[in-house]
Amino acid sequence: MLAPWRSPLARALHRNRAQPQSRYFQLATVTTEGKAANRTVVFRGFLEPNRLQLFTDARSAKLMQLAAGCEICWYFAKTREQFRIQGEIAAVTAADSGDLQAARQQLWQRLSLAARQQLYWPQPGAVWEEAAIASEVEDLDQLPENFVLLVIRPIAVDHLQLAPDPQERWSYWQHESDWRRQRLNP
Secondary structure, rough: OOOOOOOHHHHHHHHOOOOHHHEEEEEEEEEOOEEEEEEEEEEEEEEOEEEEEEEOOOOOEEEEEEEEEEEEEEEEEEOOOEEEEEEEEEEOOOOOOHHHHHHHHHHHHHHOHHHHOOOOOOOOOOOOOHHHHHOOOOOOOOOOOOOOEEEEEEEEEEEEEEEOOOOOOEEEEOOOOOOEEEEOEE
């Protein structure tokens, strides 16, 4: 069953689809030292019914920062609205089995060749080595071990619409197997 925040988010994605930046959101996590970490990532679609997917390199620092959950912030400039989504995040690695392994494979197949190629570069965050960046890889169809599907299961959503006057703000939160909704002051 679709959560009640999915329709407003789908509408925002549709209405902002001509703007390439609408595919990007900020992902906030917490480091092992307890410090905030934030980066911009690419939205790679929904896994039904309400989960969001993206990917990372198993060698990146963000993979170690997922245990405490995450929050994303997604701003749509054309419609002037923001979605803040708190969630639990699961990493699906090459070692995992089950339904999400198929989703990992499907996401890899949908990626552009340029996105796939990045997974063959040296370790993210390591000291730069110009010669180490692979310009061509033999078999980009082969799923590399370091390709990790990240799946966010939202547990709370804050939707702020800045365009209407007065502005509108809605809070959605999961309660057991249901979603609740309440209008808030902007």
